[in-house]
Amino acid sequence: MSLLVTGSIGIDTVETPFGKHEDVIGGSAIYFSYAASFFAPVRLVGVVGEDAPRSLFKVFDSRDVDTTGLEVRKGSKTFRWHGSYVKDMNEAVTVEVDLNVLAERAPKIPENFRDSRYVFLANTHPVLQQEMLCCLKHPRLIVADTMNLWIQTEQQELRKLLKQIHGLVLNDGEARMLTGKKNLIDAARDVLKLGPKFVVIKKGEHGCLMCSERDTFVLPAFPAHKVVDPTGAGDSFAGGMMGYLATQGTFSPATIKRALAFGTVVASYAIADVSLGGLKSTDRDQIDDRWHEYKSAMSF
């Protein structure tokens, strides 16, 4: 049941065709934690600077998220990201990024977190991702995310990481970049040769694709007509998926498929409002209802 996540915590400025939102709470570990906490207790490891707004520490007030691993580092500044979806709601253009505290040493995993069985390494430098793994006693499922930057500049370290994880989650452009394959099924199969037992390719509004040695399956996105801010959709997807898996005893194809469907549904809430607004507006009952709606929409 113990689900650990490490990743970025940041302050975002997001521009969409519907307006600009300055200094809102964001970061991969934040979206992941909130999404996963609908399913299982979450242990969050991350670091912010001393400028972190008070509201950040209240995000998880009513949630089962253990923030013991949230370090507030003196003399450092919080990670900031400024992105725009004005041209394309499917792909953020980074206007400005200040790594700040993320460019310093990684946060520590608290002693009482080290027995975590389920681990999600949200997107960050692959060397830091590997460091995190060293401290874990007997992880049962390790899944990582990555990004184009590391594929381009740190591919050797990324390949080392891939040999140590069970699952990789990445988007379609990244999968093509990592493997040089245009066809996504081919790309997914090539990723498996690099180490992971399964790979999930996120395709934004087009859903996702899962590939393991035995199985390949595809799921469409939940048909959402309310898309206000896509920031955090991928992390919320991963949170829903890992949160559900952490409550299950097996990783059978059927279980993974149900987990992907939960990820899909949670992501559909995440994009319906700015920052965490979409996730905050829902609860487990609504998620379950939408999950059943989604399931029946696809059975024929």
Added chain:
Amino acid sequence: MSLLVTGSIGIDTVETPFGKHEDVIGGSAIYFSYAASFFAPVRLVGVVGEDAPRSLFKVFDSRDVDTTGLEVRKGSKTFRWHGSYVKDMNEAVTVEVDLNVLAERAPKIPENFRDSRYVFLANTHPVLQQEMLCCLKHPRLIVADTMNLWIQTEQQELRKLLKQIHGLVLNDGEARMLTGKKNLIDAARDVLKLGPKFVVIKKGEHGCLMCSERDTFVLPAFPAHKVVDPTGAGDSFAGGMMGYLATQGTFSPATIKRALAFGTVVASYAIADVSLGGLKSTDRDQIDDRWHEYKSAMSF
């Protein structure tokens, strides 16, 4: 059961990353008829020039396709299309197109075809599509396809057509162009306001989306790793869908969903080889097997 199709019949030259194929048989009505004939008898209406190759008249030799409505017009030349998928397997770039006989008067619908209950108006000029409708006695289901060219140049005629049909099939770019809506669910709903009872938006490798007043559902494409030539995928999809519908008594949401799944599966065969090679390589048993595989891949 009587399924009528009118549309283009042509000679294609197709370039893909795997090679160039000159003077192969193509055209929307050809792909549609072949695909639909796995399910129901098809009545084909179309016109070619006197230069049409002998092989064209043998395409349907072993198929239940009535070619009484296939006119060979003296003094005219057959429609030719030269397209390239070298840059992007998802979207053809037209290198050259010679409308030839397609720019002349429409072919006639034979008297014994006029009682057809199921009708597919494959992509052609919306005025010609409307003319076809006039001759039909009591059609039960009329579905049309269209293209960006008519949306841009003949939108008034296209809108007249939309008031006379039950369903419209078009691709994602065309749906956005017709409605000015970026979000595909919004675009689909706007299409419904123009007349059709349902709209199917084809998204190529990302599957399709169906929208009616009551229902919205999405299906992923069959996860195909063998994509040799995408020409005719959309027409084969429509053929599988309409062919199956023509064998059913109802248009319930479940029936339409099953029909879309058959279209998806038939399209996955169509793209696996050049010209009609992919469709010719399969049969109804294989299609049914893949349909069940697809169905089970998506149930969770």
